[in-house]
Amino acid sequence: MASKQKDMRRLDLAIPYVDPPKNKDDADMSGAMSSTMPMAAMFTRNRMIGWVSFVFSLQSWLGESPEQKKNASTPAYMSVLMSLMALVVTYFPIFMPPPAGQSNPVATPSPSP
Incomplete structure (x- = not known):
């Protein structure tokens, strides 16, 4: 017991x-992170980076x-829109898959006679 x-x-002290x-x-x-992560998601087509960039940019906007609003060169909602665009780009092949003939861009050599 105490x-x-x-x-x-x-x-007073x-x-x-x-x-x-x-x-x-x-x-x-x-x-800087909320503007570069969506670009990384679009370049790599990595969905995880896209979702992380969306959450990160939403947190930085809120x-x-x-x-920061006064000193920013672009508004923060633009980074949210950019991350949404990155998500659209990463999920785009699911809804519109590439044509079957163009799936392998590397030409295979023909067999020699």
Whole structure:
């Protein structure tokens, strides 16, 4: 059982926490990631990268501060639209598969006589 001693801490000596000021030169990594990940998903046609880019860009759009909105070169909803386009590109072959004759672009050599 805890002993019943008087609390010796003094509230008048407590110093409240204050966030350090943000540096203006810090790079916006979330903006850079949310704009490059959809391109990586489209180039590699990787669906997992497409979904990660969609979730990441949606989080960066919803967590955008007014200062980031003011300083951004493009609006954050454009990265969400870009990631949706990446998802469309990665799932496009399921709905419209390539023609059967063009599935193998490498020409096979004909047998020699």
